[in-house]
Amino acid sequence: xxxxxxxxxxxxxxxxxxxxxVTKVGSTKQVxxxxxxxxxxxxxxxxxxxxxxxxxxxxxxxxxxxxxxxNWGAAAISNASWAGACLDDVLKRTGIDIETVDAKHIIFxxxxxxxxGHNYGASIPIEMARLLKKDIILAYEMNGKxxxxxxxxxxxxxxxxxxxxxxxxxxxxxxxSDKESTCHWQQKDYKGFHSSxxxxxxxxxxxxxIYELPVQSVICEPEAGSVLEDDEEVTIKGYAWSGGGRGIVxxxxxxxxxxxxxxxxxxxxxxxxxKTYAWTFWEGTIPLPKDHKGEVEIVxxxxxxxxxxxxxxxxxxxxLRGVLSNAWHRVPVKVPKS
Amino acid sequence: xxxxxxxxxxxxxxxxxxxxxVTKVGSTKQVxxxxxxxxxxxxxxxxxxxxxxxxxxxxxxxxxxxxxxxNWGAAAISNASWAGACLDDVLKRTGIDIETVDAKHIIFxxxxxxxxGHNYGASIPIEMARLLKKDIILAYEMNGKxxxxxxxxxxxxxxxxxxxxxxxxxxxxxxxSDKESTCHWQQKDYKGFHSSxxxxxxxxxxxxxIYELPVQSVICEPEAGSVLEDDEEVTIKGYAWSGGGRGIVxxxxxxxxxxxxxxxxxxxxxxxxxKTYAWTFWEGTIPLPKDHKGEVEIVxxxxxxxxxxxxxxxxxxxxLRGVLSNAWHRVPVKVPKS
Numbered sequence: 001x002x003x004x005x006x007x008x009x010x011x012x013x014x015x016x017x018x019x020x021x022v023t024k025v026g027s028t029k030q031v032x033x034x035x036x037x038x039x040x041x042x043x044x045x046x047x048x049x050x051x052x053x054x055x056x057x058x059x060x061x062x063x064x065x066x067x068x069x070x071n072w073g074a075a076a077i078s079n080a081s082w083a084g085a086c087l088d089d090v091l092k093r094t095g096i097d098i099e100t101v102d103a104k105h106i107i108f109x110x111x112x113x114x115x116x117g118h119n120y121g122a123s124i125p126i127e128m129a130r131l132l133k134k135d136i137i138l139a140y141e142m143n144g145k146x147x148x149x150x151x152x153x154x155x156x157x158x159x160x161x162x163x164x165x166x167x168x169x170x171x172x173x174x175x176x177s178d179k180e181s182t183c184h185w186q187q188k189d190y191k192g193f194h195s196s197x198x199x200x201x202x203x204x205x206x207x208x209x210i211y212e213l214p215v216q217s218v219i220c221e222p223e224a225g226s227v228l229e230d231d232e233e234v235t236i237k238g239y240a241w242s243g244g245g246r247g248i249v250x251x252x253x254x255x256x257x258x259x260x261x262x263x264x265x266x267x268x269x270x271x272x273x274x275k276t277y278a279w280t281f282w283e284g285t286i287p288l289p290k291d292h293k294g295e296v297e298i299v300x301x302x303x304x305x306x307x308x309x310x311x312x313x314x315x316x317x318x319x320l321r322g323v324l325s326n327a328w329h330r331v332p333v334k335v336p337k338s
Numbered sequence: 339x340x341x342x343x344x345x346x347x348x349x350x351x352x353x354x355x356x357x358x359x360v361t362k363v364g365s366t367k368q369v370x371x372x373x374x375x376x377x378x379x380x381x382x383x384x385x386x387x388x389x390x391x392x393x394x395x396x397x398x399x400x401x402x403x404x405x406x407x408x409n410w411g412a413a414a415i416s417n418a419s420w421a422g423a424c425l426d427d428v429l430k431r432t433g434i435d436i437e438t439v440d441a442k443h444i445i446f447x448x449x450x451x452x453x454x455g456h457n458y459g460a461s462i463p464i465e466m467a468r469l470l471k472k473d474i475i476l477a478y479e480m481n482g483k484x485x486x487x488x489x490x491x492x493x494x495x496x497x498x499x500x501x502x503x504x505x506x507x508x509x510x511x512x513x514x515s516d517k518e519s520t521c522h523w524q525q526k527d528y529k530g531f532h533s534s535x536x537x538x539x540x541x542x543x544x545x546x547x548i549y550e551l552p553v554q555s556v557i558c559e560p561e562a563g564s565v566l567e568d569d570e571e572v573t574i575k576g577y578a579w580s581g582g583g584r585g586i587v588x589x590x591x592x593x594x595x596x597x598x599x600x601x602x603x604x605x606x607x608x609x610x611x612x613k614t615y616a617w618t619f620w621e622g623t624i625p626l627p628k629d630h631k632g633e634v635e636i637v638x639x640x641x642x643x644x645x646x647x648x649x650x651x652x653x654x655x656x657x658l659r660g661v662l663s664n665a666w667h668r669v670p671v672k673v674p675k676s
Contacts (some may be wrong), residue, residue: 127611192500192645194590206601212644243644244582249545252532258654261532263544273465301654306550306581307530307662308658312650316596316639316666324645328654 002049002078002142004150005053007185008112008120015154020138022094024176031094035154036139041093042085047135049277050241051158051167052077054190054210057218057329058322060314067322068199074218074329077241079279082158084139087129087174096176098133101126103131103176108157108168109183121183122166124159126176128211134244135160138171146190160277161245163210165190180209195318202320212243215310216326217251217282217302227334233287234298234333236264241279242304247271248280250303255288257297258312258328262286264300273305292335301328315323340416340480342488343391345523346450346458349508353492358476361431362441362514363510369432373492376476379431380423385473387498388579388616389505390415392528393549395556395667396660405660406537408478412556412667415579417617417665420496422477425467427508434514436471439464441514446495446506446519459521460504462497464514466549470583473498473613476509484653498615499583501548503528518547531655539641540658550581553648554603554664555589565672571625572636572671579617584619585609588641593626595635596650596666600624602638611643630673639666 023030033041053076055069062071070076087106091098106129110120129136137158140147148155152169154256159167165185180186190210193202215239228234234255240248248271251264264284271280288296301310311317314327352371361368371379391414393407400409408414429436444467446604448458467474475496478485485491490507497505503523518524528548533538555578566572572593578586586609589602609618610612626634639648649655652665 053663102552125611131612192588192641194588194601196599208643210645214644214646250530250532262532263532263535273463274469303530305546306552306646307548308552308644308646309649309655309662311647316650317647324647 001079002151003053003076005076005164006150006169007114008114010112010149011113013111013154013170016142018154020155020171021173022090022096024096024101025178029095033090035140038085038090038140038155042089044083045137046081046083047088047137047158047160047277048081049158050077050079050279051164052213052216052241053164054213054323055321056216056283057325060327061318061322063306064315064318067112067320069135069322072114074244077279079140081144082137082139084155085143086134087136087138087157088133090138097131098126101176104178105180107175107177107181108166108171109173109175110168111170111172120168120185121181122168122186123177123181124162124166124211126318128162132159132161143231161212161243162191163213166211187284189321190323192324193319195316198320206269210323214324214326215242215246215302215304215308216240217300217310218329219274219298219300219331222331222333224331227336229336231288231337233285233337235283235285236298236300237281237283238329239279239281240302242308245274246304246306247276248302249305249307251282253284253286254299255286255296257330258299294332294337296335298331298333299328340418340489341391341414343414343502344450344488344507346452348487349449351449351492351508355672356492358493358509359511360428360434362434362439363516367433369426373478376423376428376478376493377606380427383424383475384419384421384422385475385496385498385615386417386419387413387496388417388617389502390551390554390579392501392503392551392661393659393663394554395663398665399656399660399663402653402656405658406646407660415617418480419482420475420477421479422475422493424472425474425476425495426471428476436464436468439514439595442516443518445513445515445519446504446509447511447513448506449508458506458523459519460506460524461515461519462500462549466500470497470499473615477551478512482599499550501528501551504549526658528661529659530662531657533654536658548661552664553580553584553640553646554578555638555640555643555648556667557636557669560669560671562669563672565674567674567675569630569675571623572582573621573623574636574638575619575621576638577617578640579620580646583614584642584644585611586640587643587645589620590639591622591624592637593624593634595668596637613655626673632673632675634671634673636669636671637666
């Protein structure tokens with residue numbers, strides 16, 4: 001199961017006619033690659049990576065003030081094994097060396113278009129492409145099979161550690177440029193503002209686009225409102241993740257709303273320092289407060305390898321687009337009366 | 339002015355007798371370099387970088403529960419221009435290629451020793467040394483002059499974006515190893531635990547050492563308790579910084595304890611994506627609440643380029659060593675009665 005978030009209708013692409021165009025602004029050279037070219041002319045490279053929508057857990061922000069966007073719970077994040085050609089290899093074969101190219105951004109355009117003919121698109125800064133270069137993949141496989149239509153068939157770009165919005169589906173053009181993508185979702189969306197900025201006073205040019213996402217952890221079990229099995233302890237399970245490939249060093253659990261904390265067991269325990277692109281699962285069994293009155297609030301929060309932590313409350317991070325919702329995850333549950 | 343934090347007495351080192359030893363565990367080869375060697379045989383490289391003590395703002399944690407450590411306000415952080423030989427160049431000249439060397443950590447030992455003869459030391463993972471390799475400096479100059487004795491004369495290592503504790507002063511040995519430094523400050527200090535871990539139940543092996551520090555912002559003016567000049571607005575100034583070279587995308591200011599936010603002006607506005615090692619200054623003039631009763635709480639918080647934010651309250655991040663204190667900075671001030 002993998003979450004689906006598309007901004008425009010899913011395009012139907014004939015794999016025999018598929019073409020990926022690679023070019024650079026100001027250059028007359030343009031290279032076209034077929035799906036077969038991507039599969040046969042380049043080594044197949046795999047990466048296991050989360051894709052997370054910036055609007056994951058937006059539903060918690062909605063409880064403070066309305067926001068624009070889909071009312072996501074904590075499920076706008078999924079993990080898969082992706083395989084395809086390495087962006088760096090493809091650029092090299094088309095005469096572009098990512099280390100020396102005279103460009104500031106790499107623009108990705110999708111085949112999905114709005115009624116006026118504008119395509120979905122996004123870009124990343126060239127420094128990001130350099131840092132991640134061996135791990136950015138023009139993926140034609142998801143979990144060992146063709147990528148399903150909803151996820152970008154036949155080719156999408158996978159940029160580990162970066163917000164889903166930049167990992168363009170139905171990828172059909174890569175452009176090296178001195179400018180960012182001019183696309184709506186790059187310029188007028190997916191940016192983080194403080195809680196007093198609303199649609200009347202927002203200046204989208206005042207902050208950069210969201211690329212890396214901040215540290216996140218979520219309780220998956222038990223669900224909100226569920227009745228626990230006993231009144232002495234609770235087993236809690238969930239996931240944690242951080243952007244930029246940062247691993248998870250700690251997940252803290254509380255059954256008294258954050259007064260007392262316990263440590264969760266992490267899986268995997270060993271994580272690469274800068275390339276933890278997959279999520280971390282965690283689990284812990286912790287005591288319930290003795291003075292509970294039939295209801296308790298269970299809470300989790302994580303710290304990543306840069307010791308970034310989650311903010312305590314959603315009020316302080318509320319923003320008009322309901323993105324970057326990573327406050328402590330609080331889940332109210334019912335406790336049986338003994 | 340630059341803060342001073344030393345764990346052991348400042349050693350007196352004769353610059354003519356100074357030697358830096360470079361070696362690898364398991365190798366019989368050992369290279370000794372004099373101060374003149376470092377100055378003459380290698381290009382001089384500069385970097386402007388913060389050094390921050392992990393205990394900066396520990397005094398706020400002390401208000402919750404006692405912690406071990408110096409009672410720092412928000413001044414255990416300073417910025418300087420450092421110059422010296424690049425670690426990568428020095429290792430290369432001694433026959434060690436940082437990209438291919440068979441080692442997991444780089445250990446730095448200082449000349450400062452405790453009464454039993456144990457020296458101060460620290461290490462960083464080899465991946466960190468690779469990522470930062472051109473920016474790690476064996477510095478013999480601070481702001482264009484010899485490094486003062488308190489700051490590591492004649493040589494200290496500068497590792498931008500990383501906690502001060504790993505940037506060993508009076509550096510006299512560099513060792514490539516499969517193991518971390520066995521030093522007290524690497525193994526039994528400078529790690530981040532949750533608020534319910536105390537000296538009775540702490541297991542120092544359960545989390546990795548602090549390397550990169552999380553995002554931080556601090557109000558420098560006005561100071562706590564000061565009386566403002568007028569009762570309609572306040573001009574607030576301060577610094578912000580994040581670990582790992584991440585820049586600052588936003589600083590938010592509030593004069594009502596965090597209910598309403600305003601944007602500060604940042605300086606510099608243009609920041610490199612992964613190499614913002616110096617601090618960011620910020621300033622803003624914001625309205626005071628009309629219904630103030632002679633006192634207001636001014637607050638700042640920052641977001642970095644990975645959209646990491648500061649936690650709301652110090653309670654949630656309190657830890658036994660009083661490190662990583664980066665909650666919203668809250669400063670109570672008095673307002674003249676009009």
